[in-house]
Amino acid sequence: MKSLEEWFEEYGESHQNPINQKIHKVAVPGIFFSVAGLLWEIPSSHFSDIAIAPYFIVLAMVLVFYLVLSFKAFVVMAAFSAFCTMVLVELQSANIDILVLSIAMFVVLWILQFVGHHIEGKKPSFFKDVQFLLIGPAWVFHFFFPLTPHDNA
Structure with a gap:
């Protein structure tokens, strides 16, 4: 398995342009x-009166991926995931349509990504x-919170 540093090095090869990096x-x-x-x-599934939310199952798997790569990456991505969860709770409390917001963000931001590339x-x-879809977020946060011994994000 590649180290986080190796993932970042390979990811960084196609992310050299400063405009692409900003995007x-x-x-x-x-x-x-x-x-x-x-x-x-x-929606959550219910088994024997226990609700199981797909959100938290997928989040747990994603965080295990980061933990296997690096404890620092796990901590940073767990903190960001907690932030995302808190925002989603607040949006839900405010009766904001999370599905519409998420689809709109997804489409617009992917278009920006392709413009950057x-x-x-x-x-x-x-x-x-x-x-690399999971390496990207850690690579971005590495600019702000160094996640590898060498700061060459």
Whole structure:
């Protein structure tokens, strides 16, 4: 399995352009949030009077992925995930249509991502390996909270 540093190095190869990097710093966390919002809207299943929310099952699997890569990445992504969860709770309390908001954010932010990659002149990394969809958020946060021993995000 690749180390987080190796993932970042490979991801960074197609994210050298400063404009593409700026787009990613906004769009990637926004896409993460929008996917969380989409998952949030999937109804819970009930087994023997126990409610199981797909949102939390997927979130647990994603956080295990980060934990296997790096404890620091796990902590940062767990904190961001907790923030996303709190925002979703507040949006739900305010009767805001999370599904519509999430779909709109997802579409607009992915369009921005593809604009960034057009400017970069390179295809998005996830075309090579779908795991890059989870590496992207950690890579963005690495700019603000170094997650590897070498600060070469």
